[in-house]
Amino acid sequence: MKNLGIVRNMDELGRVVIPMEVRRTNGWEPRTPLEILATDEGVFIRKYQPRDSEKEKVAETLIAMAATAKDQAQKDALTQAVALLKKN
Known part of the structure; x- marks a missing residue:
């Protein structure tokens, strides 16, 4: 995996903002369903595909x-x- 050098804080409700550059690079528009997978290293986020x-x-x-x-x-x-x- 590539380290992007981006650090974000989680808010009181557990939310983290995905930076605009990351969203644009991945083609994630507002309301894009995302899938979160647990890995040994942490989490992996990708566009959800049924x-x-x-x-x-x-x-x-x-x-x-x-x-x-x-x-x-x-x-x-x-x-x-x-x-x-x-x-x-």
Whole structure:
């Protein structure tokens, strides 16, 4: 991780302001949902992406791979993987 050299105090309600430069760099507009993850080093903040969105991205990638697969066995395996993702 990159040290930005920015220090902020937490207020009485536990809030911390994310500096404007950090918000701009990450494309975080007001009302952007953020996800906070605990790590051994502290916390990690990133833009929230619902799980279904992640599944859709993986499914799209697998579909593209199936379209360029060399043989039918690969195409079938990738198509089955997409079906399993969409089923769950």
